[in-house]
Amino acid sequence: AIQMHVAMNQATTDxxxxxxxxxxxxxIRKFLMLNVSREDIVTDALRELSNQDSADLKxxxxxxxxxxxAEDAGxxxxxxxxxxxxxxxxxxxxxxxxxxxxxxxxxxxxxxEGEQMYFLIGVVCGLAIYNFIIINLPxxxxxxxxxxxxxxxxxxxxxxxxxxxxxxxxxxxxTEPDLEEVFNLNFAVTREAFGEHRTYELIENGxxxxxxxENKKEYVDLYVDYIFNKSVEKQFEAFYQxxxxxxxxxxxxxxxxxxxxxxxxxxEDYDWKELEDNASYKEGYTKDDPTIVMFWQIFHELSLEEKxxxxxxxxxxxxxxxxxxxxxx
Numbered sequence: 001a002i003q004m005h006v007a008m009n010q011a012t013t014d015x016x017x018x019x020x021x022x023x024x025x026x027x028i029r030k031f032l033m034l035n036v037s038r039e040d041i042v043t044d045a046l047r048e049l050s051n052q053d054s055a056d057l058k059x060x061x062x063x064x065x066x067x068x069x070a071e072d073a074g075x076x077x078x079x080x081x082x083x084x085x086x087x088x089x090x091x092x093x094x095x096x097x098x099x100x101x102x103x104x105x106x107x108x109x110x111x112x113e114g115e116q117m118y119f120l121i122g123v124v125c126g127l128a129i130y131n132f133i134i135i136n137l138p139x140x141x142x143x144x145x146x147x148x149x150x151x152x153x154x155x156x157x158x159x160x161x162x163x164x165x166x167x168x169x170x171x172x173x174x175t176e177p178d179l180e181e182v183f184n185l186n187f188a189v190t191r192e193a194f195g196e197h198r199t200y201e202l203i204e205n206g207x208x209x210x211x212x213x214e215n216k217k218e219y220v221d222l223y224v225d226y227i228f229n230k231s232v233e234k235q236f237e238a239f240y241q242x243x244x245x246x247x248x249x250x251x252x253x254x255x256x257x258x259x260x261x262x263x264x265x266x267x268e269d270y271d272w273k274e275l276e277d278n279a280s281y282k283e284g285y286t287k288d289d290p291t292i293v294m295f296w297q298i299f300h301e302l303s304l305e306e307k308x309x310x311x312x313x314x315x316x317x318x319x320x321x322x323x324x325x326x327x328x329x
Contacts, residue, residue, distance in 0.1 A: 036067055037065065037067075041080075042084065050271065057245060058130060060131065082135075088120070095121075099161045101162050102159065102161065104139060107235040118235050119238045132327070134320070145238060168220045185219065209306065266319030267326070270307070271300070271324060
């Protein structure tokens with residue numbers, strides 16, 4: 001835990017900004033400016049971001065909505081990420097499938113959307129990291145493992161779908177000689193797509209090869225590989241190319257997968273006193289004013305769920321940056 005917090009804090013607050021702009025100080029004074037409409041945010045974002053090279057994507061982001069004069073001091077940028085991801089993750093696109101058990105998502109192997117849409121989400125994920133914006137991207141840890149070239153395992157399947165993961169674990173744990181009769185499996189995966197059942201062989205002639213005590217470990221490994229890698233290879237590769245366009249280079253070597261995940265979606269290490277201590281006040285108010293004192297007294301009496309709702313209202317997310325509450329603006 002200590003190693004994780006040290007790596008997170010140092011990597012994000014000290015090293016990350018330096019690495020983004022090292023060798024070209026003028027980048028610090030320039031911005032990546034996006035002009036988008038609320039009504040067609042996906043098309044506009046795709047157009048704007050597809051024309052940017054890697055160096056431009058590494059500049060601090062500013063967003064302007066058509067017909068609005070609000071200066072982007074951070075709030076507009078956060079709203080851009082929220083609206084864009086809400087649209088991209090909408091089931092109408094069929095780009096991802098949700099696992100209700102865990103409320104996480106994974107790439108859909110049957111999506112009709114082009115690879116450019118997955119590329120766009122990869123870019124958005126990278127931009128969130130570079131601009132220290134927490135986003136609602138309910139992927140499991142497996143995504144960040146794949147981005148960092150770490151091996152995905154059965155434990156990741158359990159994180160995505162406990163029912164499926166535990167059924168594979170029960171296969172591994174079963175030691176009786178009647179395994180073939182009890183499980184009745186072969187080296188193929190059958191799933192439903194568009195109202196019909198489709199079968200995919202995990203190895204050549206897999207449908208003819210039964211799962212036995214001797215080969216069950218190979219079957220589980222191939223099954224996990226199919227779900228996380230083989231079945232969504234094109235979709236993930238497009239996502240990775242978008243992500244790498246922004247975050248490619250030395251910066252990723254600073255992180256392990258769980259740390260990278262925390263950078264993107266934040267964490268739940270709440271320190272409400274730190275939030276109070278780092279609050280700033282306007283209109284002549286100070287921390288000692290009776291109104292402010294009363295506010296914090298009432299706030300600290302709220303339930304955790306109520307405090308999280310307040311945080312969501314305040315920042316657009318009920319999770320906090322990995323730098324802690326002091327990083328909330």
